[in-house]
Amino acid sequence: MSRRAELYTLIRSAKAHLELAQVGPIPGVRPASQEERDVFDEVLAARRVRKTQAMREALDFERPKAAEPKPTAVAPRPSGSKSVPLWEQFGSKPKEIFASATAELEELWAPEDDHATRLLKIRENLGDCKRCGLCETRKKIVFGEGSPTARLMFVGEGPGYNEDIQGRPFVGKAGELLDKMIEAMGLKREDVYIANTVKCRPPEDRNPAPDEIAKCRPFIMQQVRAIEPEVIVGLGRFGTNVLLDQDKSITQIRGTWQDFDGIALMPTFHPAYLLRNPGAKRDAWADLQAVMKKLGLSN
Numbered sequence: 057m058s059r060r061a062e063l064y065t066l067i068r069s070a071k072a073h074l075e076l077a078q079v080g081p082i083p084g085v086r087p088a089s090q091e092e093r094d095v096f097d098e099v100l101a102a103r104r105v106r107k108t109q110a111m112r113e114a115l116d117f118e119r120p121k122a123a124e125p126k127p128t129a130v131a132p133r134p135s136g137s138k139s140v141p142l143w144e145q146f147g148s149k150p151k152e153i154f155a156s157a158t159a160e161l162e163e164l165w166a167p168e169d170d171h172a173t174r175l176l177k178i179r180e181n182l183g184d185c186k187r188c189g190l191c192e193t194r195k196k197i198v199f200g201e202g203s204p205t206a207r208l209m210f211v212g213e214g215p216g217y218n219e220d221i222q223g224r225p226f227v228g229k230a231g232e233l234l235d236k237m238i239e240a241m242g243l244k245r246e247d248v249y250i251a252n253t254v255k256c257r258p259p260e261d262r263n264p265a266p267d268e269i270a271k272c273r274p275f276i277m278q279q280v281r282a283i284e285p286e287v288i289v290g291l292g293r294f295g296t297n298v299l300l301d302q303d304k305s306i307t308q309i310r311g312t313w314q315d316f317d318g319i320a321l322m323p324t325f326h327p328a329y330l331l332r333n334p335g336a337k338r339d340a341w342a343d344l345q346a347v348m349k350k351l352g353l354s355n
């Protein structure tokens with residue numbers, strides 16, 4: 057049979073199939089003859105066999121199974137690898153650091169010190185800090201700001217360009233968005249406390265290095281201890297993981313309550329991420345609604 061005749065037969069078979077598949081005749085389509093139905097069924101059956109075979113081969117049903125590889129010892133992870141938990145890179149778990157970071161507060165604070173005095177003393181102790189290399193490129197230390205008696209504390213990663221110039225956390229575009237998020241919760245910026253895990257801007261806005269975080273982390277721990285908020289919102293991977301003994305992606309843990317030494321911690325997306333990915337704002341808002349519920353704020 058020529059290719060043209062073969063094609064013609066297929067078209068007729070297809071029409072016949074359409075007619076067979078329908079209840080009643082199709083307008084404009086001649087009912088299929090028995091001969092046409094037989095040809096179509098043969099073509100269809102052959103195609104099914106070929107397809108099934110191809111799928112079986114692709115799924116390895118027909119091949120002998122390879123022997124299961126024996127489990128091998130887990131190779132040590134290279135230092136600095138992203139998969140290494142942050143606390144491993146620093147050498148001790150955050151709660152241990154929390155204990156040591158806050159131990160010096162015994163000497164720093166007097167029992168009668170209120171929250172504001174405690175914060176002032178931490179700032180004095182920080183001084184013109186040169187504890188890590190970030191001091192060489194920073195313009196201003198960004199200690200943190202807000203209410204010393206805040207029930208809600210936001211912890212971000214580190215200062216960016218605008219923060220470095222002004223010496224204030226979360227100004228610029230990401231700061232504007234954070235302000236809107238706070239206002240959407242029925243609060244004002246002055247009602248909460250905002251700080252970062254490192255107080256100086258990393259050059260080119262790179263991620264802070266483990267040694268820089270390790271040097272600076274005692275101060276965010278002390279700020280938490282000074283303020284004693286009811287809830288912390290961890291903004292982004294660093295704002296969350298630096299406080300917790302885990303190194304999970306923010307996508308994985310956002311929206312799930314965590315515990316930081318007895319304080320409820322809600323991880324959510326960093327406002328800078330939300331500016332790049334507006335579709336994630338819905339999730340961030342759901343996280344903040346959970347925080348509002350926890351604090352008894354009306355929705």
Ligand code: SF4
Pocket residue numbers: 182185186187188189190191197254255256268271272
């Ligand atoms: S980042 Fe922290 S530890 Fe490093 S110089 Fe700045 S204030 Fe000091």
